[in-house]
Amino acid sequence: MSVQSKHLLNTPESLVVESLRGVCATNPEVALDEANKILFQKAVDRSKVALVCGGGSGHEPAHSGFVGKGMLSAAVCGNIFASPSPSQVRNAINLVDNQKGTLIVVKNYTGDVLNFGLAKEQFGALHPEKSNSLEFVIVGDDVAVGREQGKIVGRRGLAGTVLVYKVAGALAQSGASLNEVYEIATWVAGRLATIGVSLGHTHVPGTGTSESDISTSEIEIGMGIHNESGHKRVSPIPKLSELIPQLLDLLTSTTDSDRSFVPFKGRDEVVVLVNNLGGLSELELGGIVAEVRKELDARGYGISRLLSGTYMTSLNMPGFSITLFMLPEKNSTSSPSIDLILSLLDEETDAPGWKCTSKAVVSSLDKYSFHSKTEEHRNPGQNGLPASDPNSFIDSIKKAAQALINAEPEITKMDTIAGDGDCGLTLKAGAEAVLSKAETGELSGSDVAQAMISISQIAEDKMGGTSGALYSIFFSALAQGLHASGDSNHVSSQGWTKALHDARDKLYTYTRARPPSRTLVDPLDAFISTLSKSFDASVKAAADAAENTRDVEAKAGRSAYVEGDRLKNEKIPDPGAWGVKVILENI
Structure with a gap:
């Protein structure tokens, strides 16, 4: 059957922003942050819970058409069928920041879950006093994907997500607490097919x-x-x-x-x-x-x-x-x-995507100029949390980064068989950026939490993709854990251990991969789970777990799409797991 491949547009690249302008032209209650493709309520009620959603464009009226009183506070739009970036989502969270908190609702697609989740964790790391004012709901309502086929990935998010927006948005508009809005959104999501x-x-x-x-x-x-x-x-x-x-x-x-x-x-x-x-x-x-x-x-x-x-x-x-x-x-x-x-x-809403649309007539586009605020970062060492030995801390990071750069050819070779061939270059790009910041002093041992935030942002900006999102979430969560460690002079070994456990647990809220899964989770979990013994023993456990991925069935990640017998015959370890092994062996 022939696919309709002709479209009415100026250029494919400008289509998303121009479409969002069109929503603004017909709805005077919303404004557009063009640089970040965020449609948001102009008059955000800061006394009520905010709802943020989004995803790839191409699903209109979702998601921008449901921005309005009684539904969404902001919608973050990616390119067609592509998730928006974490920085876009963070800007949306900042736009609707309020006294009661924000609920983030995403459809169950890996890119959306990781990027929106990373934005939540980064926001919590940058604003630790607000880390408990964000909640996250994933909607998977598709019954076409059975449990056997979906395995740990789960059901896709489809049109039922809109009902979550409506019920949760109306409850938020009534003045309910963040916990009440989160609970009803979660309850609705669990009863959709x-x-x-x-x-x-x-x-x-x-x-x-x-x-x-x-x-x-x-x-x-x-x-x-x-x-x-x-x-x-x-x-x-x-x-x-x-x-x-x-x-x-x-x-x-x-x-x-x-x-x-x-x-x-x-x-x-x-x-x-x-x-x-x-x-x-x-x-x-x-x-x-x-x-x-x-x-x-x-x-x-x-x-x-x-x-x-x-x-x-x-x-x-x-x-x-x-x-x-x-x-x-x-x-x-x-x-x-x-x-x-x-x-x-x-309950009535003025969101145009819902049946009860706004009756206001707009004779011309109500221009609204908006510039995103640049998030403020502390200077290293300014009211920071220093390492017990700042120089050794930063030297250790340099050594691990250099080792990862040196391992690129080996990891790339693995990934040409077990994945899509880019894992080595992705890790190298992140490691080079970390090494550069460490050598210029931008990455410092005088504030370990800030260092973790910096590494998280490097992973987001320089690595990208699924591995970049996973690393970013982990290091953002680690920064939050260090902030909460209670240490005043420097981070103790107990503080690091607790923060690492917390970071792993937060990472698990955004990925269903659990060991053994033939992913980077295998050595990471092995390392953290054995920290009560000794550091060397934990590194050995991580290395063993990475080696063991040679014989593990792929349950998640790129390798899940590779024919199973080929992986068994080649005896190739998971490239992402090998990268974690290299890092830990050189810390």
């Missing part, structure tokens, strides 16, 4: 013309919002009266242990969201809504609310998704009341 269907793929502006491998006689069930493959293909394309029952079976099944994610009991009260993925006519969507309603009625489900329209798209994908949000039982004492949930869904 979504399945998508498409007649074909979509085309990203600026990329080459392509052909969809979905034939004109096929429909794909379970396709993701970034053109990811679905659960299965059906040919010929079935009638809606045949298709909708199949989809509802996937959504509500409690007998399929691989896909039973929400505890439906039958005849439950539900909120239904029928979402246009971007390329369906309203005529077709109306027919789908009618068939969904008919089938749910026949199955005895109580439909408390039925929402239909364009909420979360995949550009112009010719398909739709169905979301079921299972409401609590009317007499339940362990859940929010059904009346509360429905009242929050019904």
Whole structure:
């Protein structure tokens, strides 16, 4: 089936910002930080919890269309289908900073989880007094990805995420605490089930013309919002009266242990969201809504609310998704009341992406000039937390960085087999930047927490990708742990041990990799877990764990996509794990 590859635009590179300008042109209540692609409420109520969300562009009206009173405070937009950077997200957090705290909501995609998570941890490291005023919710509502296929990665985040925005945003607007908003967002996220269907793929502006491998006689069930493959293909394309029952079976099944994610009991009260993925006519969507309603009625489900329209798209994908949000039982004492949930869904909002849109008429673009504030950093040693021996501390960092640079050819060779070939160069780039800052004195042993923040920022700026995000999160979290160590003169060995344990635990909130997983987590965890013995013993445990990745099945990371027998035959250790080994052996 041919993919629609023609678009109306000025240039692919300017499309995202120009689209955000368009949102501002139709909604006088929002403003745009163009440099960071952040759409935010002009009049942020600093006395109430703020909601920050975002992700790649191309899913409009998500996420920018849901910025407004009673929904989101700010939306951070990346390039098409690409996560925004941590610095963009940090700027958004600063923009909506308030007295009660901020809830960050992301769809369950690795880039979004890592980059938004890194921004949260960096913000906490830079502003330790506010580190407890941020909460993080990951939404994974896709039932097409079963437990076996998803493994530790989990379900993808789809249109059900919008219902989390609405319920949590309305509760925040009512004046609730951060903990209350976080708990209800988490509760809603755990009761969502979504399945998508498409007649074909979509085309990203600026990329080459392509052909969809979905034939004109096929429909794909379970396709993701970034053109990811679905659960299965059906040919010929079935009638809606045949298709909708199949989809509802996937959504509500409690007998399929691989896909039973929400505890439906039958005849439950539900909120239904029928979402246009971007390329369906309203005529077709109306027919789908009618068939969904008919089938749910026949199955005895109580439909408390039925929402239909364009909420979360995949550009112009010719398909739709169905979301079921299972409401609590009317007499339940362990859940929010059904009346509360429905009242929050019904609460008015001026977010244009929701059905109740702003009625204000804007005759011209309300210009709003905004310049992001540069985050302030302490000078090394100024009210800082020094190492017990500052010179040895910085010499040790230099030695580890140089060793990592020297190991680049070996790590690159490993990664050409076990990954995508760039691990050695990525680690080298980070190490060179660390070494440069250490030699110029910008990285100092006079403030170890600030040094960890600097290394975190280097990993973000110079390394990038998944490994850069993982290193950045770890070192940002380590800085927070050092701040909280309670030491006044210098960091004790006990302070370092506790901070390292805390940093590992925070890293685990953003990645599901656990040893043994054939990732850098294996030696890192081995090192931290054995620190109660001796430093040398811990380094030996880390080195052994890195060596053992030769025989470990890849459960996460790039190696998960490499054919398993090849890794076993080649006996190649994980390149990321080897990098950690090199660092620790030279500290």
